[in-house]
Amino acid sequence: xxxxxxxxxxxxxxxxxxxxxxxxxxxxxxxxxxxxxxxxxxxxxxxxxxxxxxxxxxxxxxxxxxxxxxxxxxxxxxxxxxxxxxxxxxxxxxxxxxxxxxxxxxxxxxxxxxxxxxxxxxxxxxxxxxxxxxxxxxxxxxxxxxxxxxxxxxxxxxxxxxxxxxxxxxxxxxxxxxxxxxxxxxxxxxxxxxxxxxxxxxxxxxxxxxxxxxxxxxxxxxxxxxxxxxxxxxxxxxxxxxxxxxxxxxxxxxxxxxxxxxxxxxxxxxxxxxxxxxxxxxxxxxxxxxxxxxxxxxxxxxxxxxxxxxxxxxxxxxxxxxxxxxxxxxxxxxxxxxxxxxxxxxxxxxxxxxxxxxxxxxxxxxxxxxxxxxxxxxxxxxxxxxxxxxxxxxxxxxxxxxxxxxxxxxxxxxx
Amino acid sequence: xxxxxxxxxxxxxxxxxxxxxxxxxxxxxxxxxxxxxxxxxxxxxxxxxxxxxxxxxxxxxxxxxxxxxxxxxxxxxxxxxxxxxxxxxxxxxxxxxxxxxxxxxxxxxxxxxxxxxxxxxxxxxxxxxxxxxxxxxxxxxxxxxxxxxxxxxxxxxxxxxxxxxxxxxxxxxxxxxxxxxxxxxxxxxxxxxxxxxxxxxxxxxxxxxxxxxxxxxxxxxxxxxxxxxxxxxxxxxxxxxxxxxxxxxxxxxxxxxxxxxxxxxxxxxxxxxxxxxxxxxxxxxxxxxxxxxxxxxxxxxxxxxxxxxxxxxxxxxxxxxxxxxxxxxxxxxxxxxxxxxxxxxxxxxxxxxxxxxxxxxxxxxxxxxxxxxxxxxxxxxxxxxxxxxxxxxxxxxxxxxxxxxxxxxxxxxxx
Numbered sequence: 001x002x003x004x005x006x007x008x009x010x011x012x013x014x015x016x017x018x019x020x021x022x023x024x025x026x027x028x029x030x031x032x033x034x035x036x037x038x039x040x041x042x043x044x045x046x047x048x049x050x051x052x053x054x055x056x057x058x059x060x061x062x063x064x065x066x067x068x069x070x071x072x073x074x075x076x077x078x079x080x081x082x083x084x085x086x087x088x089x090x091x092x093x094x095x096x097x098x099x100x101x102x103x104x105x106x107x108x109x110x111x112x113x114x115x116x117x118x119x120x121x122x123x124x125x126x127x128x129x130x131x132x133x134x135x136x137x138x139x140x141x142x143x144x145x146x147x148x149x150x151x152x153x154x155x156x157x158x159x160x161x162x163x164x165x166x167x168x169x170x171x172x173x174x175x176x177x178x179x180x181x182x183x184x185x186x187x188x189x190x191x192x193x194x195x196x197x198x199x200x201x202x203x204x205x206x207x208x209x210x211x212x213x214x215x216x217x218x219x220x221x222x223x224x225x226x227x228x229x230x231x232x233x234x235x236x237x238x239x240x241x242x243x244x245x246x247x248x249x250x251x252x253x254x255x256x257x258x259x260x261x262x263x264x265x266x267x268x269x270x271x272x273x274x275x276x277x278x279x280x281x282x283x284x285x286x287x288x289x290x291x292x293x294x295x296x297x298x299x300x301x302x303x304x305x306x307x308x309x310x311x312x313x314x315x316x317x318x319x320x321x322x323x324x325x326x327x328x329x330x331x332x333x334x335x336x337x338x339x340x341x342x343x344x345x346x347x348x349x350x351x352x353x354x355x356x357x358x359x360x361x362x363x364x365x366x367x368x369x370x371x372x373x374x375x376x377x378x379x380x381x382x383x384x385x386x387x388x389x390x391x392x393x394x395x396x397x398x399x400x401x402x403x404x405x406x407x408x409x410x411x412x413x414x415x
Numbered sequence: 416x417x418x419x420x421x422x423x424x425x426x427x428x429x430x431x432x433x434x435x436x437x438x439x440x441x442x443x444x445x446x447x448x449x450x451x452x453x454x455x456x457x458x459x460x461x462x463x464x465x466x467x468x469x470x471x472x473x474x475x476x477x478x479x480x481x482x483x484x485x486x487x488x489x490x491x492x493x494x495x496x497x498x499x500x501x502x503x504x505x506x507x508x509x510x511x512x513x514x515x516x517x518x519x520x521x522x523x524x525x526x527x528x529x530x531x532x533x534x535x536x537x538x539x540x541x542x543x544x545x546x547x548x549x550x551x552x553x554x555x556x557x558x559x560x561x562x563x564x565x566x567x568x569x570x571x572x573x574x575x576x577x578x579x580x581x582x583x584x585x586x587x588x589x590x591x592x593x594x595x596x597x598x599x600x601x602x603x604x605x606x607x608x609x610x611x612x613x614x615x616x617x618x619x620x621x622x623x624x625x626x627x628x629x630x631x632x633x634x635x636x637x638x639x640x641x642x643x644x645x646x647x648x649x650x651x652x653x654x655x656x657x658x659x660x661x662x663x664x665x666x667x668x669x670x671x672x673x674x675x676x677x678x679x680x681x682x683x684x685x686x687x688x689x690x691x692x693x694x695x696x697x698x699x700x701x702x703x704x705x706x707x708x709x710x711x712x713x714x715x716x717x718x719x720x721x722x723x724x725x726x727x728x729x730x731x732x733x734x735x736x737x738x739x740x741x742x743x744x745x746x747x748x749x750x751x752x753x754x755x756x757x758x759x760x761x762x763x764x765x766x767x768x769x770x771x772x773x774x775x776x777x778x779x780x781x782x783x784x785x786x787x788x789x790x791x792x793x794x795x796x797x798x799x800x801x802x803x804x805x806x807x808x809x810x811x812x813x814x815x816x817x818x819x820x821x822x823x824x825x826x827x828x829x830x
Contacts, residue, residue: 019770019771093770101790101791105781105785105790110769114803114804115773115803197803197804213629213630214628214629215628216628218802218803218804220804239826242826242828243826243827243828245828246828246829250829250830251829332431350823354525354821355434355508358527358530358819360819360820361819361821361822362821362822363823364822364823364824365823365824365825365826365827366520366822366823366826366827366828367828369828370520370829375829376522376820377514377516387633388530388613389529389612389633389635389805390804390805392817392818392819393819402803403807404773404776405775405786405791405809406769406776407776407777407779407781407785408778408780408781409779409781410781411651411654411658411781412658412781412782413657413658413661413782413784414661414665414666414782414784414785414790415665
């Protein structure tokens with residue numbers, strides 16, 4: 001599609017200009033965008049109401065409509081998010097590890113922008129602003145392609161951001177927006193390796209499967225979150241109940257919510273009755289292994305399939321394990337490498353868990369629900385990587401950069 | 416292929432055991448391998464001579480035969496390489512950036528092994544030892560798949576390494592070797608994402624094209640090296656001639672050798688006659704743009720195609736440019752993001768060049784021939800990445816690791 005190729009090409013050209021922008025100019029652009037978003041609140045809400053009307057017409061779920069909806073408070077939050085990203089240190093230009101080699105060469109690494117970042121996301125309009133702000137701050141052009149449900153909201157936000165860039169003499173293609181919503185657009189984008197350096201997929205499993213293995217552009221995928229909480233033998237019972245309840249119930253539809261609870265056999269009788277009652281009171285459906293069902297006889301049976309399932313719903317599978325090793329082996333076999341927690345009072349077991357569990361976020365005595373760029377102190381996030389290469393977990397400014405070698409000599413040649 | 420899948424599966428299982436190995440055990444294994452390689456020199460040379468015989472029979476070029484050949488000195492170098500990797504700090508387990516969040520959570524990053532690294536390489540037997548040692552030191556299993564020309568040499572080296580692992584009670588599948596040489600093996604390996612976490616391709620353009628876009632395992636490719644040297648307006652003439660000559664002639668068949676020389680128009684008359692003579696004396700064929708040929712009238716004409724060509728041979732294309740901006744624009748358009756150098760006495764121009772040239776290694780006043788793990792102080796290298804994500808340039812221990820978030824709490828839940 002010529003139109004999409006042209007958008008990507010212009011974004012690439014704009015990215016060369018971003019190399020020259022000083023930190024203060026980027027900061028100033030982000031602050032101006034924040035102000036303009038607050039000033040244009042009425043216009044933004046008007047466009048958002050078009051999306052909400054369309055959403056109701058096509059029968060979006062109340063949850064999805066809620067994600068889509070903006071209000072004055074949410075508009076203010078977007079502006080504050082921009083100010084928060086503006087206040088972070090500029091990652092670009094940092095030179096680290098510069099060492100003198102025996103031949104007198106100085107060899108170090110310089111942090112630089114990646115170039116052009118494509119981002120494919122779903123219904124929340126604030127993602128448009130979060131991603132554009134992180135990319136601008138880190139010196140990357142961004143190509144935004146949001147869900148069709150939020151088209152009008154995303155478009156007005158992109159327009160506002162572009163108008164500030166233009167006013168400041170920055171190539172507005174640095175924040176590019178694709179307003180075509182066909183699925184084929186995504187397939188086209190992942191082929192444009194000439195212009196796009198990396199694509200971040202926030203669309204979940206369906207989107208990843210749709211793209212398959214045919215992409216030419218490197219992809220960082222926000223994969224499944226089959227998150228575990230393991231309650232160890234000598235966990236604090238109250239803490240265990242509180243954390244497990246929070247990990248499952250506080251917001252069950254998101255990737256960092258718990259899907260499987262693992263309980264040490266020696267603590268199961270002390271913790272499961274109370275936790276089971278709390279969860280059921282919250283409307284949660286419980287499925288357990290055979291041993292679990294001896295303690296909670298009225299719950300369903302968890303099958304092999306359950307251990308592999310990301311419910312994204314008020315459903316929890318529970319397994320009793322004989323020790324921490326069995327818990328770690330279960331997570332290794334069935335986990336998705338997203339977020340996993342141990343609740344324990346044992347220091348050796350806490351250390352063992354953080355060493356051996358190979359996930360993007362490994363927790364001791366806290367809810368997995370914290371896996372989030374804001375909660376981790378990154379200001380905002382581009383998404384959460386469940387891959388091992390380049391970026392793991394919430395991706396912030398640093399994950400939007402790469403490091404190149406810089407070598408300073410005074411005439412060295414190789415013998 | 417069941418056999419290849421089984422090898423990968425065993426390597427994955429071995430990788431879990433590597434998490435438990437202390438640094439001192441890994442170091443001790445590397446030192447023992449070094450000793451055993453020296454002790455078994457005669458056996459290694461005997462196997463190597465089988466490869467050389469076969470190579471002569473099938474008509475390998477003298478250059479390739481030289482790359483393949485081992486001798487007592489090269490065996491000693493392999494052992495010393497192992498000792499050098501053994502002496503490097505263990506990258507695994509380092510926790511950085513641990514900060515306390517307002518809610519009391521400690522959030523930081525822990526460096527961990529990636530898991531299983533596949534490496535596909537060509538004729539040099541020392542690559543077998545370099546890669547296995549870097550993987551073992553960084554806690555990764557390795558699956559080695561070398562070129563068929565070096566099969567016997569690689570196999571004896573893998574056998575020696577495995578025998579030390581077994582003797583020390585380490586799962587020998589941590590250093591796995593594939594002795595089947597069909598091309599289909601590579602296509603099979605890149606599908607095994609269940610067991611292999613990353614594949615490093617050292618085989619150049621042909622190998623990358625063979626695999627195409629069908630890989631399921633993330634790939635780090637050692638792409639082309641279309642390297643430039645730009646001689647700036649006020650370069651030191653002697654230094655410029657010396658560095659450009661070295662970058663082209665010292666070893667023209669490798670990826671970090673210069674392929675295109677860019678010369679500022681104001682210095683061209685001073686530098687090109689001497690440099691042209693030196694290069695021609697070394698047997699180098701020169702091709703130039705129109706302006707270059709006004710100074711060096713007896714050289715061939717460089718066409719558009721030449722700017723895009725990695726000769727890997729004693730051929731050089733030369734272009735005269737009107738200023739540093741044109742030089743940078745040329746590198747941006749035609750370079751492959753490998754290694755590019757400026758020769759200059761101007762500090763602002765040196766800074767501009769390192770900021771704006773988007774390559775894995777950017778040089779000021781030195782030969783591009785230094786792009787190499789050993790020369791950069793990494794001990795050895797797994798290959799040179801021309802990608803931007805995860806690793807750029809020579810890949811050492813750190814590039815064989817990833818960082819996961821570690822979160823230490825005392826009961827925090829998300830509100």
